[in-house]
Amino acid sequence: MKDELTFKSKNTIEANARISIPTYDTLFTMVQSYFRAKLGEKEASLLVIGAGGGNELAAWGPSNPKWTFTGVDPSKEMLQMAKNKSIQLGLESRVRLIQGTITDLPLPDSKFDAASCILVLHFIVDVQQKLKLLRTIKDNLKPGAPFILVSAYGDPGEAELQDRINVWKSFYLDAGYELSKVDEMGKVIMNISFIPEDHIERLLVESGFTNIARFYSTGLFAGWICHAG
Numbered sequence: 001m002k003d004e005l006t007f008k009s010k011n012t013i014e015a016n017a018r019i020s021i022p023t024y025d026t027l028f029t030m031v032q033s034y035f036r037a038k039l040g041e042k043e044a045s046l047l048v049i050g051a052g053g054g055n056e057l058a059a060w061g062p063s064n065p066k067w068t069f070t071g072v073d074p075s076k077e078m079l080q081m082a083k084n085k086s087i088q089l090g091l092e093s094r095v096r097l098i099q100g101t102i103t104d105l106p107l108p109d110s111k112f113d114a115a116s117c118i119l120v121l122h123f124i125v126d127v128q129q130k131l132k133l134l135r136t137i138k139d140n141l142k143p144g145a146p147f148i149l150v151s152a153y154g155d156p157g158e159a160e161l162q163d164r165i166n167v168w169k170s171f172y173l174d175a176g177y178e179l180s181k182v183d184e185m186g187k188v189i190m191n192i193s194f195i196p197e198d199h200i201e202r203l204l205v206e207s208g209f210t211n212i213a214r215f216y217s218t219g220l221f222a223g224w225i226c227h228a229g
């Protein structure tokens with residue numbers, strides 16, 4: 001990837017997220033409500049895994065002035081987008097961005113009050129690495145802290161997933177993409193690491209999360225809310 005994302009590619013990333021997930025913006029509103037319900041009006045520190053692009057910061061920062069954010073993402077370019085958004089929105093004093101993975105988190109003074117991991121888990125192919133990420137998030141949370149996980153899900157061997165991929169392709173056709181391009185994207189999407197929903201829930205349990213509930217679903221993606229045990 002180039003050092004600087006071009007204006008066009010930034011816009012493409014933003015636009016594609018909203019085609020892939022027609023309820024993308026609603027997802028962030030829903031998660032904000034979940035966190036508000038759990039955190040109340042107090043000051044709170046949030047850990048944002050996969051903070052690149054800055055959409056969590058933009059969605060939750062301005063309306064929640066008592067929240068501070070630690071964002072982690074290995075992509076320099078995506079993190080730069082997050083930094084730019086935090087500056088545009090006047091959030092810099094409440095945002096810390098770390099280039100790397102969760103293992104690059106410095107030892108915190110105290111654990112976090114809440115965490116999100118939105119649209120990241122399906123990029124981690126190895127199941128043990130998925131588990132390690134979830135365990136480390138849990139270890140960095142205060143007991144009882146809310147956590148939201150959003151990921152692609154499904155069994156690659158099942159027709160059920162193929163049906164959902166066909167609907168996902170249809171989202172792009174309806175947005176005006178050429179059929180040949182969409183067919184190509186349909187092959188590429190199979191490179192992400194789909195695992196069945198019950199497997200994702202087992203990983204959350206194994207990582208020490210409790211009260212696991214599926215509260216969001218759109219097309220290829222679903223979201224689970226839970227608490228650090």
Ligand SMILES: C[S@@+](CC[C@H](N)C(=O)[O-])C[C@H]1O[C@@H](n2cnc3c(N)ncnc32)[C@H](O)[C@@H]1O
Pocket residue numbers: 049050051052053054055056072073074075078100101102117118119120123124
């Ligand atoms: C599809 S984007 C989602 C960004 C943001 N969470 C959102 O929903 O708008 C996925 C992000 O996850 C990041 N990522 C990939 N592997 C990661 C990992 N192991 N830990 C943290 N972030 C990761 C990518 O660099 C990318 O910025």
